Amino acid sequence: MTSEPYNLEPAARMRVLPDYVFGRLNAIKLKMRQEGRDVIDFGMGNPDSPTIDPIVRKMKLVLEDHKSHRYSVAKGIPHLRKAVAVHYMDYYGVDLDPDTQVIATIGSKEGLSHLSLALLGPGDACLVPEPSFPVHIWSAVIAGAQVITFPISNDADTFISGLKTAINNAVIRPKMVYLNFPHNPTALCVDLPFYEKVVDFCREEKLFIVSDFAYKDITFDGYKAPSILQVQGAAGIAVEFMTMSKSYNMAGWRIGFCVGNARAVALLGQIKGYYDYGLFTPIQVAAIEALKLPASEVESVAMKYQNRRDILVEGLNRAGWPVEKNRGAMFMWARIPEPFRHLNSMDFSELLLQEAEVLVSPGSAFGKAGEGYVRMSLVENSERIRQGIKNVSRLFKRDGNQD
Numbered sequence: 001m002t003s004e005p006y007n008l009e010p011a012a013r014m015r016v017l018p019d020y021v022f023g024r025l026n027a028i029k030l031k032m033r034q035e036g037r038d039v040i041d042f043g044m045g046n047p048d049s050p051t052i053d054p055i056v057r058k059m060k061l062v063l064e065d066h067k068s069h070r071y072s073v074a075k076g077i078p079h080l081r082k083a084v085a086v087h088y089m090d091y092y093g094v095d096l097d098p099d100t101q102v103i104a105t106i107g108s109k110e111g112l113s114h115l116s117l118a119l120l121g122p123g124d125a126c127l128v129p130e131p132s133f134p135v136h137i138w139s140a141v142i143a144g145a146q147v148i149t150f151p152i153s154n155d156a157d158t159f160i161s162g163l164k165t166a167i168n169n170a171v172i173r174p175k176m177v178y179l180n181f182p183h184n185p186t187a188l189c190v191d192l193p194f195y196e197k198v199v200d201f202c203r204e205e206k207l208f209i210v211s212d213f214a215y216k217d218i219t220f221d222g223y224k225a226p227s228i229l230q231v232q233g234a235a236g237i238a239v240e241f242m243t244m245s246k247s248y249n250m251a252g253w254r255i256g257f258c259v260g261n262a263r264a265v266a267l268l269g270q271i272k273g274y275y276d277y278g279l280f281t282p283i284q285v286a287a288i289e290a291l292k293l294p295a296s297e298v299e300s301v302a303m304k305y306q307n308r309r310d311i312l313v314e315g316l317n318r319a320g321w322p323v324e325k326n327r328g329a330m331f332m333w334a335r336i337p338e339p340f341r342h343l344n345s346m347d348f349s350e351l352l353l354q355e356a357e358v359l360v361s362p363g364s365a366f367g368k369a370g371e372g373y374v375r376m377s378l379v380e381n382s383e384r385i386r387q388g389i390k391n392v393s394r395l396f397k398r399d400g401n402q403d
C-alpha cells in the first residue's frame with residue numbers, strides 16, 4: 001500500500017514492456033566519463049555529422065517568418081509531399097500520388113508506431129524477422145497484437161520459408177510483416193528480385209507489408225538499395241517508411257515519411273490526427289530543400305560511413321576478430337569472437353566497456369536471435385575508431401588466449 005493520494009500503477013500495456021536494455025551500459029559509460037575515462041561510443045546509431053548546410057540555412061530563413069509559427073498542415077505541406085513523390089520518381093522510378101500516397105511523420109519511429117496502432121489490435125498478429133529494430137516488435141505489442149518472429153535472411157527462399165513456417169505455426173493468422181533492408185542491426189541488404197519474390201508470396205497470403213527503408217542511402221561500394229515499391233503493383237500491398245535522419249544527418253529534426261498504399265497512408269493520417277498537429281513548418285520547408293539537393297550530397301554522407309567501415313573491419317580483423325564488410329546501413333554486426341563465446345552478448349559488451357573503453361550494443365537488445373552478436377555503429381570518427389581497435393586489441397591480447 002502506498003500513501004500517495006492517487007493510483008499511478010502503470011497500465012497493463014506498460015507491464016509487458018521490458019526494461020531498457022541500454023540502460024545499464026549507458027549508466028556505466030556515464031560513470032566512466034565522469035571519472036575522466038575516454039569511452040569510444042559505437043552504441044546508438046546516432047549520426048555524428050552536422051546536417052548538410054543549405055538545409056540549416058533554409059530552416060533559419062523560414063523561422064524568421066512568423067507565419068511559419070502556427071500549426072502546420074498535419075499530413076505535410078503539399079510542396080513537401082510533392083518533393084517526396086519527385087524523389088521517389090528520380091531515385092526509384094516509382095510514381096506516387098502526393099495527395100493520397102505520401103504522409104509526413106515525426107521521424108519514421110513515430111510513423112511506424114502509429115501505423116501499428118492504426119492497423120493492429122488485440123486479436124491481430126504480425127510477423128517480424130529477428131533480430132530486429134525494437135520498434136517493429138514493441139509498437140505491435142503496445143497495440144495489443146501478437147508478434148510472431150522468424151529468422152532474418154537476405155536470401156528470398158530462406159526468408160519466405162521462415163515466413164511460411166511462422167504462418168503455419170501461428171494461432172492467429174498474421175495480418176502484416178515488417179521488412180527492413182538495409183537492416184538494423186545485421187546490416188543485411190537485398191536486391192530487387194528479393195522483393196519481387198516476397199511481394200508475390202505476400203500477395204498469395206494476403207499479408208500486408210511495412211517496409212522500413214531508414215538506411216536507403218547509406219550504401220557502399222556502388223550498391224544501391226532498391227525500394228520495395230519498385231516491384232510492379234507493390235503499392236497495392238505495401239507501405240514504405242523513409243527518414244531524413246540518416247541520409248541528411250537530420251536525426252534530431254524528427255522528420256520522415258510513409259509512402260505507398262493509399263489506404264494505409266490514410267489510416268495513419270487518421271490516427272495521427274488524434275495525437276499530433278504535424279511538424280513545425282520550418283522543418284518541413286527545410287526538408288524540401290534537402291530533397292532537392294543533388295544525389296552527390298547524400299552519397300558523400302554514405303562515403304563517410306564507408307571509410308569508417310573499412311577502418312573498423314580491417315582493424316578488427318587484424319586484431320583477430322573476424323568481421324565482414326557490409327554493403328549498407330551504418331553498423332557492423334559481429335559474432336562474439338571465439339575466446340569470449342562463453343559470455344552472453346550483454347556480458348561481453350560490459351567487458352568491452354569496462355576493460356577496453358569501447359561501447360557496443362549487445363545483440364540481445366534486438367531479440368533472442370541477436371544473442372551471440374554485438375552491433376557497432378559507425379558514429380565515431382576515423383581516429384577514434386582506430387583508438388577503439390587498439391583498445392580491443394589490447395584486451396584480446398590480455399584475455400584472448402586464456403579462455
Ligand SMILES: Cc1ncc(COP(=O)(O)O)c(C=O)c1O
Binds near residue numbers: 106108180
Ligand atoms: C531501422 C530503423 N528504422 C527507423 C529508425 C528511426 O528513425 P527516425 O525516427 O529518426 O526516422 C531507426 C533509427 O535508428 C532505425 O534504425
